[in-house]
Amino acid sequence: MTQITLTINGQPRTIEAPPLKRLLDVLREDLHLTGAKEGCGEGECGSCSVLLNGELVNSCLVPILQAEGAHITTIEGIASNEKLHPIQQCFLEQGGAQCGICTPGMILATHHLLEKYPQPNLLQIQEGLAGNLCRCTGYTRIFQAVQQASKTPGTNSVPSPI
Amino acid sequence: MSAQTTHIVGSSPIRKEGVAKVLGRAQYIDDIALPNMWFGATVRSTIPRGRITSITFDPAIPWHEFTIVTAADVPGENTIVHIAKDHLCLASTHVNHPNEPILLLAHPDRAVLPAAVAAVHITYDPLPAVFTIDQAEAPDAPAIWGDPDAPEKNLFKSYLMRSGNESQLDAIFAAADHIVTGEYRTGAQEQLYIENNGIIAEYSATHGVTVRGAMQCPFYVVHALQLVFNLPAEQCRVIQTETGGAFGGKEDFPSVIAAHAALLAMKSGHPVKICYDRAEDLAATTKRHPSRTRIRTAVSKDGKLLGGDIAFCLDGGAYLTLSATVLSRGTIHAAGPYRWPALRVSGKAYATNLPPHGAFRGFGAPQSIFATERHMDRIAHALGITPEDVRRRNLLAPGDRTATGQLVPQSGPDTVDMQHLLTRALTESDYHAKQARFQKENPTSPIKRGIGFATFFHGSGFTGSGERRLNSLVEIELTPTGQPQILVSSTEFGQGTNTILCQIAAETLHLPYDFILIAQPDTKHVPNSGPTVASRTAMIVGKLVERAAQSLVQSLITSGHLPHHYSADDFRHAALAYLAQHGPLKASVRYQSPGDIVWDDDNYKGEAYPAYAWAVYVAEVAVDTTTYAATCTNFYALQEVGKVLHPILAAGQIEGGVAQGIGFALYEKCVWQQGHMANNQMTNYIMPTSADLPPIHVAFEEIPSIHGPFGAKGIGELPMDGPAPAILNAIEDATRIPFNEIPLLPEDIFQRMTANGHTSGDPCVPEATA
Incomplete structure (x- = not known):
C-alpha cells in the first residue's frame, strides 16, 4: 500500500492504495465518486474520463501512483452546488444525453475542448470528442450541445470547492 | 382520426431523468453496493462443442473462501427459458459453444476472481x-x-x-x-451498449429472489427466475436500474446473468454482484x-x-x-x-x-x-x-396490399404516399445533380464518389398476434402528494420511455409535464406492460397510458371531486380530497386488440403489425482507391412515423440508429475463431466515433395512426434498416462493383477491386449483370 495525496474537485484527499490501483477504481471504490464509468478498461471508450491537472485522461489507464499531488476534476466537481454547469444545461436541452452512461466523460471532454478552443468549429468538436464513444446519439445532438455551450457565458469555469 | 392540436405532445421537454444523468448521479448497476455484498464470476467453456470430462481446482487457490455453484445447485429447472427450454442455465455434461457458462464463483473481494476463474481446469472430449x-x-x-x-x-x-x-x-x-x-x-x-451487462441479486428463504440491474424486460427475468428457482412469480422480484444502453442486447441476456447472480446469492448467503467487463460481455453475450x-x-x-x-x-x-x-x-x-x-x-x-x-x-x-x-x-x-425507376414501378400505393395482405388505406390515417416520400428524399438530398456530378468527376479522380438510397418500412409492435398474447396492462395511480404516477414495466435505456409516456399522460390529463411522475420498473409494484422491444413502447404502451389517464380523470370527475375544466392546483386538491375520502386510486387499462387487426399465424396472412413506419434514406459515399476505404460522407433520412411525440428525442433516435447502421455496413466486424469472438475488445471491434460519421439530416412526415397515442407510431428500430443498403447501393454507384456482403471493410474492397483487374487509378468496369 502507498499513501497518495491528491486534490479531488478542489478538496485535498489522502488515500492508502496499492500503487498500481487504477485511478478509476480509487475514485469509484475508495472515494465513492461513481460518475466516472468503466466501459472498456483499455482507454478506448472515454466513459471514465476525468481531468488530471487540466488534461483529459482515461482514469482506467492511470495508476494511482501517477496521480500523487495531482488536481483531479470529475463530473461531480462540474456543477456548482445544485446549479448545473452551462455544459450540463446544454446537453440537457439539446438531447446530448440519452442513456447517460457516456455523458459524464463526454461533458468532461467538452469542458477540455472548450478550454482549448472556446469557439470550436465542427471539425474541432468531432476530433476533440473522438476519444469518447457514444452508442445512442450518433453524436449529432452532442455537437449541438457543445456549440450551444460555446456561446453560453460561464462555460469555461469550473466552480471552486464548496 | 384527424391530427389533434397538442401542447405537450409534439414539444421537447427535458428528459425526465436527464438532470441526474448530466450530473453523473444516475445510479447504474455497477454504481450500487449493498451491505455485505460479494462479487460473482463465471467459468466458461473454451471449446465450441464437446463432452465435459473433468473439472479440477488448482490447489494454489484458497477455495474455502469462495462460493462455488454448479448445475447441481439449481433448485428448479436448469434452463433459461425464452421461447423453448433448450438453453441451459449452467452446462453440466456437454457444451455447445465457446464461453458457455459451466461454473460460478463468488468472493467478497472482486480483485481475486480473475485468478480463481483461471484456476478452474476443465477438460473435454471435443465433438464436431x-x-x-x-x-x-x-x-x-x-x-x-x-x-x-x-x-x-x-x-x-x-x-x-x-x-x-x-x-x-x-x-x-x-x-x-x-x-x-x-x-x-x-x-x-455487437450492440455495444457502453454499460456492460450487470446484475445484483439477493436471496432469502422467506422473500425469494430479488434482482436489480440493467435490462429491458423485467418480466422476462421474472419468468426465467421462476423456473430456475421453482418459485412463484411473487417471490421473484425484479427491479430495473438506470440502464446504459441496450439496443436489444439487454432483452434476453439479463435472464442468464440474473439467474447466475441469484444462484450465488442463495448459496453464499450474501447479495452478489456480477458485472461483466467488456471482454466477457463481447465474448459471451448475444x-x-x-x-x-x-x-x-x-x-x-x-x-x-x-x-x-x-x-x-x-x-x-x-x-x-x-x-x-x-x-x-x-x-x-x-x-x-x-x-x-x-x-x-x-x-x-x-x-x-x-x-x-x-x-x-x-x-x-x-x-x-x-x-x-x-x-x-x-x-x-x-x-x-435507374434504381429510382425500379422503385417507382413497384412501391406500394394507397389501396394496395402488402405481401401479407394488409391494406394500405386509400386516404386518412395510416395511409402513405411512398412516391411522394421518394420524390422528397431525392430532391432534398439533391440526388440527381450529385449523381451526375460524381459520374463526371469519378473517371479522373482517385476518390470515387457515389450516391444511393433505400426505400423501406418497419412494423411497429409485436408481430402478428403477439400484442394480443402479451395482453399488456398499464396503471396510473395517485401519489400521496396528489400527483399522477405512471406504473409500467416499460424501461428507459436512453430512448426516452420515461419522457414520452409522461408527455402522453400530461397531454391527456391537461396537466403540466413536470407534474407527472413515472415509477421505477419494479415488478413488485408495476404491472406487466410488456417488454421494451419491437418499437412498441410509444405506440402500444403509449396508447394504454392515454387510456389509463382518461380513466383516472373520469374517476375524479364522476366522484364529484374534479370539475370538467380544471387547473393543476384543482387537480391536486381533487386528488388529495379523493385519497382522503376513498383511499388509493389506481386506473388500470389492458390492451384491447383493434377489431380490424387479424393475423393468421399458420399462413402468415393478415395484419402483420398494427402500423408501419415508412422511410427513404439516401447515402453519399467516397471510396478511396488508394487506401480502399469507403466512407459515408453525407446522409439523408426521411421517414413517415405518425405523430412525432418529442422532436428532439425522435431525431436522436434516428441519428443514433443511422450511426449504428453505418457501423453495421462499414465498420463493425465480429471475427470468429472456432466460434469464439477473437476481437472481443473495443480496441479491435470498431464502432463509429464522432470523427467517423457524416452529417445526418433527419426529416419527418406525420400521418397520424389510429393505433397510437395522438397518432404516434414506433420509430426505435426503423433507422437501423436503411443505412446499410443505401450505403452499399452508393458504393456500387461509385465503383460500378456490386458488393453484397457486410460489413464491407477496406480489405474486402481491395480484394474485389484488384481481383477484377483494377488498379487504384483505373476506371472500374461494370460487372456483367445477372
Missing part, C-alpha cells in the same frame, strides 16, 4: 462443430441441435410466407422477360444474427416485379433463444414496401456452435431489408434502368 449457415445446412453436417434424424438438420425454425399467385411462380418465371438473382450476406453485430439471403425475381422489361422467391436464413447460434421471432420479423420485412403479384419467402434459422445470437434493434429486418434493397438496385442494373 458448425460455425456458419452453410455448414449447418449441409447434408453431411453433424447434428448439433434437435432431432438428428429430422429431414433438415440443425433447423431451429422455418416459415413459409406465400403471397398472391405464389402457386403460379414456376409459370411466372418461365414467361418473364428477365430473371434476376442475387445472394446477400450480413455479419454478426449479437445480431448473421444472415444469408438468396433472391430470385421475375421482372418485366419495364422493371415491374412479376414474382419473387426469397430464401432468408439466419445463424441462431447454439440455442434457440429468440431466433424464431427474429426470423419471423425478418421474413415479413423481406418483401419490402413493394407490390408482389406472386411471392414466396422461406425463412429458416439454423443452429451453429456460436454463442446464441439475440435481439438487436431491427430484429431480423435489417438483414432481409439489406438483401431486398440491394436486389432492387441489382434489378435496375440488369435491366438498364
Whole structure:
C-alpha cells in the first residue's frame, strides 16, 4: 500500500492504495465518486474520463501512483452546488444525453475542448470528442450541445470547492 | 382520426431523468453496493462443442473462501427459458459453444476472481462443430441441435410466407422477360451498449429472489427466475436500474446473468454482484444474427416485379433463444414496401456452435431489408434502368396490399404516399445533380464518389398476434402528494420511455409535464406492460397510458371531486380530497386488440403489425482507391412515423440508429475463431466515433395512426434498416462493383477491386449483370 495525496474537485484527499490501483477504481471504490464509468478498461471508450491537472485522461489507464499531488476534476466537481454547469444545461436541452452512461466523460471532454478552443468549429468538436464513444446519439445532438455551450457565458469555469 | 392540436405532445421537454444523468448521479448497476455484498464470476467453456470430462481446482487457490455453484445447485429447472427450454442455465455434461457458462464463483473481494476463474481446469472430449449457415445446412453436417434424424438438420425454425399467385411462380418465371438473382450476406453485430451487462441479486428463504440491474424486460427475468428457482412469480422480484444502453442486447441476456447472480446469492448467503467487463460481455453475450439471403425475381422489361422467391436464413447460434421471432420479423420485412403479384419467402434459422445470437434493434429486418434493397438496385442494373425507376414501378400505393395482405388505406390515417416520400428524399438530398456530378468527376479522380438510397418500412409492435398474447396492462395511480404516477414495466435505456409516456399522460390529463411522475420498473409494484422491444413502447404502451389517464380523470370527475375544466392546483386538491375520502386510486387499462387487426399465424396472412413506419434514406459515399476505404460522407433520412411525440428525442433516435447502421455496413466486424469472438475488445471491434460519421439530416412526415397515442407510431428500430443498403447501393454507384456482403471493410474492397483487374487509378468496369 502507498499513501497518495491528491486534490479531488478542489478538496485535498489522502488515500492508502496499492500503487498500481487504477485511478478509476480509487475514485469509484475508495472515494465513492461513481460518475466516472468503466466501459472498456483499455482507454478506448472515454466513459471514465476525468481531468488530471487540466488534461483529459482515461482514469482506467492511470495508476494511482501517477496521480500523487495531482488536481483531479470529475463530473461531480462540474456543477456548482445544485446549479448545473452551462455544459450540463446544454446537453440537457439539446438531447446530448440519452442513456447517460457516456455523458459524464463526454461533458468532461467538452469542458477540455472548450478550454482549448472556446469557439470550436465542427471539425474541432468531432476530433476533440473522438476519444469518447457514444452508442445512442450518433453524436449529432452532442455537437449541438457543445456549440450551444460555446456561446453560453460561464462555460469555461469550473466552480471552486464548496 | 384527424391530427389533434397538442401542447405537450409534439414539444421537447427535458428528459425526465436527464438532470441526474448530466450530473453523473444516475445510479447504474455497477454504481450500487449493498451491505455485505460479494462479487460473482463465471467459468466458461473454451471449446465450441464437446463432452465435459473433468473439472479440477488448482490447489494454489484458497477455495474455502469462495462460493462455488454448479448445475447441481439449481433448485428448479436448469434452463433459461425464452421461447423453448433448450438453453441451459449452467452446462453440466456437454457444451455447445465457446464461453458457455459451466461454473460460478463468488468472493467478497472482486480483485481475486480473475485468478480463481483461471484456476478452474476443465477438460473435454471435443465433438464436431458448425460455425456458419452453410455448414449447418449441409447434408453431411453433424447434428448439433434437435432431432438428428429430422429431414433438415440443425433447423431451429422455418416459415413459409406465400403471397398472391405464389402457386403460379414456376409459370411466372418461365414467361418473364428477365430473371434476376442475387445472394446477400450480413455479419454478426455487437450492440455495444457502453454499460456492460450487470446484475445484483439477493436471496432469502422467506422473500425469494430479488434482482436489480440493467435490462429491458423485467418480466422476462421474472419468468426465467421462476423456473430456475421453482418459485412463484411473487417471490421473484425484479427491479430495473438506470440502464446504459441496450439496443436489444439487454432483452434476453439479463435472464442468464440474473439467474447466475441469484444462484450465488442463495448459496453464499450474501447479495452478489456480477458485472461483466467488456471482454466477457463481447465474448459471451448475444449479437445480431448473421444472415444469408438468396433472391430470385421475375421482372418485366419495364422493371415491374412479376414474382419473387426469397430464401432468408439466419445463424441462431447454439440455442434457440429468440431466433424464431427474429426470423419471423425478418421474413415479413423481406418483401419490402413493394407490390408482389406472386411471392414466396422461406425463412429458416439454423443452429451453429456460436454463442446464441439475440435481439438487436431491427430484429431480423435489417438483414432481409439489406438483401431486398440491394436486389432492387441489382434489378435496375440488369435491366438498364435507374434504381429510382425500379422503385417507382413497384412501391406500394394507397389501396394496395402488402405481401401479407394488409391494406394500405386509400386516404386518412395510416395511409402513405411512398412516391411522394421518394420524390422528397431525392430532391432534398439533391440526388440527381450529385449523381451526375460524381459520374463526371469519378473517371479522373482517385476518390470515387457515389450516391444511393433505400426505400423501406418497419412494423411497429409485436408481430402478428403477439400484442394480443402479451395482453399488456398499464396503471396510473395517485401519489400521496396528489400527483399522477405512471406504473409500467416499460424501461428507459436512453430512448426516452420515461419522457414520452409522461408527455402522453400530461397531454391527456391537461396537466403540466413536470407534474407527472413515472415509477421505477419494479415488478413488485408495476404491472406487466410488456417488454421494451419491437418499437412498441410509444405506440402500444403509449396508447394504454392515454387510456389509463382518461380513466383516472373520469374517476375524479364522476366522484364529484374534479370539475370538467380544471387547473393543476384543482387537480391536486381533487386528488388529495379523493385519497382522503376513498383511499388509493389506481386506473388500470389492458390492451384491447383493434377489431380490424387479424393475423393468421399458420399462413402468415393478415395484419402483420398494427402500423408501419415508412422511410427513404439516401447515402453519399467516397471510396478511396488508394487506401480502399469507403466512407459515408453525407446522409439523408426521411421517414413517415405518425405523430412525432418529442422532436428532439425522435431525431436522436434516428441519428443514433443511422450511426449504428453505418457501423453495421462499414465498420463493425465480429471475427470468429472456432466460434469464439477473437476481437472481443473495443480496441479491435470498431464502432463509429464522432470523427467517423457524416452529417445526418433527419426529416419527418406525420400521418397520424389510429393505433397510437395522438397518432404516434414506433420509430426505435426503423433507422437501423436503411443505412446499410443505401450505403452499399452508393458504393456500387461509385465503383460500378456490386458488393453484397457486410460489413464491407477496406480489405474486402481491395480484394474485389484488384481481383477484377483494377488498379487504384483505373476506371472500374461494370460487372456483367445477372
